[in-house]
Amino acid sequence: MNNPYIVLPVIFQLFIAVLLMFSWNSKNIQKLISVTGSLIALVISILLLVKVNTEGIQIMQAGGWAAPFGITFVADTFSSLLVLLTAIAGLAVSVYSVGSIRNARVKFGYFPIFHLLIMGLSGAFLTGDIFNLYVWFEIIIISSFVLLTIGGEKAQIEGAIKYVTMNLLASVIFLTAIAILYGLTGSLNMADLSLRVAEIENRGLVNVTAVLFLVGFGIKSAVFPLYFWLPASYHTPPPAISAIFGGLLTKVGVYALLRVFTLIFVPDAFLSTVIMVLAIFTILSGGIGALIQNNMRKVISYLIICHIGFMLAGLGVYSSLAIAGAIFYLVHDIVVKTNLFMVSGLIFKFKGTYSMRLLGSFYKEHPKLSLLMAVPLFSLVGIPPLSGFWGKLLILQGAIEQTNILVVVFVILGSFLTLFIIARLWSEVFWKDGPELPEKKHIKYFNALKPLKRRAMIGSILFLSLISLGIGFGAEWVMRLSIKIAENLMDPTQYIQAVLGN
Amino acid sequence: MEILLVIIIGLLYAAGIYMMLRRSLVKLIIGLILLGNGANLLIFLLGKIVKGQPPIIASSEKMLGELYADPVPQALILTAIVISFGLQAFAIILVKRAYKVVKTDDLDEMNATDEDL
Numbered sequence: 001m002n003n004p005y006i007v008l009p010v011i012f013q014l015f016i017a018v019l020l021m022f023s024w025n026s027k028n029i030q031k032l033i034s035v036t037g038s039l040i041a042l043v044i045s046i047l048l049l050v051k052v053n054t055e056g057i058q059i060m061q062a063g064g065w066a067a068p069f070g071i072t073f074v075a076d077t078f079s080s081l082l083v084l085l086t087a088i089a090g091l092a093v094s095v096y097s098v099g100s101i102r103n104a105r106v107k108f109g110y111f112p113i114f115h116l117l118i119m120g121l122s123g124a125f126l127t128g129d130i131f132n133l134y135v136w137f138e139i140i141i142i143s144s145f146v147l148l149t150i151g152g153e154k155a156q157i158e159g160a161i162k163y164v165t166m167n168l169l170a171s172v173i174f175l176t177a178i179a180i181l182y183g184l185t186g187s188l189n190m191a192d193l194s195l196r197v198a199e200i201e202n203r204g205l206v207n208v209t210a211v212l213f214l215v216g217f218g219i220k221s222a223v224f225p226l227y228f229w230l231p232a233s234y235h236t237p238p239p240a241i242s243a244i245f246g247g248l249l250t251k252v253g254v255y256a257l258l259r260v261f262t263l264i265f266v267p268d269a270f271l272s273t274v275i276m277v278l279a280i281f282t283i284l285s286g287g288i289g290a291l292i293q294n295n296m297r298k299v300i301s302y303l304i305i306c307h308i309g310f311m312l313a314g315l316g317v318y319s320s321l322a323i324a325g326a327i328f329y330l331v332h333d334i335v336v337k338t339n340l341f342m343v344s345g346l347i348f349k350f351k352g353t354y355s356m357r358l359l360g361s362f363y364k365e366h367p368k369l370s371l372l373m374a375v376p377l378f379s380l381v382g383i384p385p386l387s388g389f390w391g392k393l394l395i396l397q398g399a400i401e402q403t404n405i406l407v408v409v410f411v412i413l414g415s416f417l418t419l420f421i422i423a424r425l426w427s428e429v430f431w432k433d434g435p436e437l438p439e440k441k442h443i444k445y446f447n448a449l450k451p452l453k454r455r456a457m458i459g460s461i462l463f464l465s466l467i468s469l470g471i472g473f474g475a476e477w478v479m480r481l482s483i484k485i486a487e488n489l490m491d492p493t494q495y496i497q498a499v500l501g502n
Numbered sequence: 503m504e505i506l507l508v509i510i511i512g513l514l515y516a517a518g519i520y521m522m523l524r525r526s527l528v529k530l531i532i533g534l535i536l537l538g539n540g541a542n543l544l545i546f547l548l549g550k551i552v553k554g555q556p557p558i559i560a561s562s563e564k565m566l567g568e569l570y571a572d573p574v575p576q577a578l579i580l581t582a583i584v585i586s587f588g589l590q591a592f593a594i595i596l597v598k599r600a601y602k603v604v605k606t607d608d609l610d611e612m613n614a615t616d617e618d619l
Contacts, residue, residue, distance in 0.1 A: 131578055131581075134582075135581065135585065138585045138589065141589070142588060142592065145589075145592055145596070146592075149596065149599075152599065152603070154603050154604065154614060155614050155615055157596070157599055157600045157603050157604065158600065158604060158612045158613075158614050158615050159615045160596055160600075161527070161596065161597075161600055161609075161612060162612075162615070164592075164593055164596060165522070165530060165534070168534050168538075168589060168593065169522070169534070169537070171589075172518075172534070172537045172538055172540075172541050175538075175541040175542075175582060176541050176544060178545075178578075179541060179544040179545040179548050180544075180548060182545065182548060182549065182574075182575065182578070183547075183548025183549070183550075186572075188574070232615045232616065233615065235615075236615060
């Protein structure tokens with residue numbers, strides 16, 4: 001049962017990061033190592049998913065200490081699917097960085113930190129120990145702090161202040177929750193906790209702990225009313241960094257919510273109502289926030305919040321169909337949000353601005369590129385058969401099955417808001433005749449870049465767009481996988497048995 | 503002992519949140535540090551405090567006695583201290599940097615990220 005290879009996606013990223021630090025001064029070697037490393041990491045995570053899918057849950061007990069005494073790593077289908085998505089987004093952003101990250105930032109260690117961030121994300125997905133999850137979260141946030149501030153522009157620093165404060169606060173709340181949980185149960189192993197929490201008689205205290213977890217993870221995944229740091233910081237760093245943040249950082253919070261609220265705390269009527277109300281307000285505030293923004297990257301930032309609401313709504317409905325929908329949407333959202341930030345960066349390279357008022361006539365000037373960019377934009381709206389449609393369909397089916405009219409209404413409303421926002425973005429940026437923009441001296445425009453850099457930027461967008469299309473057209477396969485994951489989440493006996501033996 | 507710790511933890515949390523709500527950047531960091539210390543003490547308290555019972559198995563025995571000090575919370579606190587030390591070091595440098603760039607330590611003045619481009 002003890003399969004040490006499941007931590008390979010984590011260890012390998014650490015290995016790449018160390019290797020990158022040895023070639024600190026030569027930027028070309030760093031780029032080469034980063035891209036090949038990400039490619040190998042992708043292969044590793046595909047192998048992991050295949051193995052888990054055919055042979056069942058894989059376990060690693062660190063140091064050979066039997067659960068629940070040591071730290072356990074668990075690769076079930078959910079974890080390994082998310083590790084695969086992390087590797088996909090990591091590869092795309094790594095290639096994109098080759099084209100778009102300035103040499104000054106590479107000199108300050110952009111690539112090593114980037115791989116440490118990916119390592120933290122993979123670790124958070126694979127761990128089966130609640131305190132270890134906290135440690136991975138800290139690795140993620142410290143790497144993201146460095147990435148957010150690297151370059152040190154004024155907006156970056158100001159955004160970072162808000163981001164750092166809220167994330168540190170979230171960590172403290174998370175740690176408090178772990179402390180209380182340990183006091184209640186005397187265990188940190190998530191499978192063991194699942195059994196022990198169910199036996200506690202003082203349900204009031206259990207609910208308080210659950211709410212502390214909800215607040216801690218809620219800040220990290222930008223849930224209403226704890227999302228204000230996100231639109232204040234995600235548009236400040238270079239687009240490659242925004243892409244990895246937008247694609248993965250909030251989603252690791254959603255993963256933690258899905259995991260903790262199915263395995264450890266089974267929401268009672270009160271808690272699922274709270275989650276549902278939060279989801280509804282998240283959808284509304286994200287959607288309405290995006291309506292009034294003019295900066296393209298801020299629009300996408302608010303859309304992240306809006307769509308976090310969809311996933312939370314799936315959790316709030318709490319049926320295996322709705323959770324399957326949330327997981328499908330999670331898969332789709334990681335790919336599309338990463339891609340959208342990269343698209344916005346590419347548009348910036350052509351036009352030198354993110355302001356939608358100043359942008360325009362992109363379709364006239366670059367028709368082929370515009371068609372490529374249409375793929376992530378319309379996937380996000382969820383026009384069938386593109387990828388966004390299927391996740392929402394499952395959530396709606398789940399909600400209708402449970403006759404949960406509120407969720408149905410607000411998910412549909414959120415979809416309409418998204419449609420309206422994307423249509424506005426499309427007409428402002430691509431169709432409208434834009435004004436002549438003055439050349440800005442400090443920006444290196446797309447046409448001044450070397451051909452390799454240009455191909456890297458377009459290639460990575462093409463790669464993720466193809467994956468998006470693959471999710472849309474191969475929806476049956478992804479749907480089967482999500483339903484399987486959701487069923488395993490709703491009935492965690494398999495997970496518990498795999499970790500604890502019998 | 504427990505009562506004393508409970509009062510201290512409550513004070514640390516309260517002071518931490520109060521400091522975080524002030525407008526000054528430095529007070530914000532102090533608030534975060536206080537909160538972190540409060541959380542560490544909370545782990546210590548909830549690990550059940552036992553006096554003079556180290557978790558060492560005597561050479562004549564095969565198992566630990568009934569009551570012993572749980573070593574796990576101490577390992578957790580140690581980890582949490584090291585992590586928060588690193589994060590706080592980063593946060594302090596960030597505050598210094600922000601003061602240099604923005605030329606104020608008033609959080610209400612920091613709204614460049616909300617400006618429309």
